[in-house]
Amino acid sequence: xxxxxxxxxxxxxxxxxxxxxxxxxxxxxxxxxxxxxxxxxxxxxxxxxxxxxxxxxxxxxxxxxxxxxxxxxxxxxxxxxxxxxxxxxxxxx
Numbered sequence: 583x584x585x586x587x588x589x590x591x592x593x594x595x596x597x598x599x600x601x602x603x604x605x606x607x608x609x610x611x612x613x614x615x616x617x618x619x620x621x622x623x624x625x626x627x628x629x630x631x632x633x634x635x636x637x638x639x640x641x642x643x644x645x646x647x648x649x650x651x652x653x654x655x656x657x658x659x660x661x662x663x664x665x666x667x668x669x670x671x672x673x674x675x
Contacts, residue, residue, distance in 0.1 A: 629671030
């Protein structure tokens with residue numbers, strides 16, 4: 583029996599993943615300008631509506647914007663009044 587035995591289905595065995603080593607330096611992520619804009623919009627005293635975030639260039643769901651702001655360390659609340667758009671207001675935690 584040979585140590586380098588071929589697989590029975592003719593395919594090569596999967597390679598093991600090798601972790602890349604770094605020099606101990608960690609690179610910080612670049613701040614995303616759109617995310618900064620979302621934080622500024624929602625941190626205003628009257629907050630921001632989904633229309634405000636859309637005009638800022640964020641064309642995704644409102645909850646995605648809320649999650650982005652929460653990951654930045656803000657607590658987001660929503661305010662809905664009769665006949666008006668929902669306002670999302672961020673407060674620093």
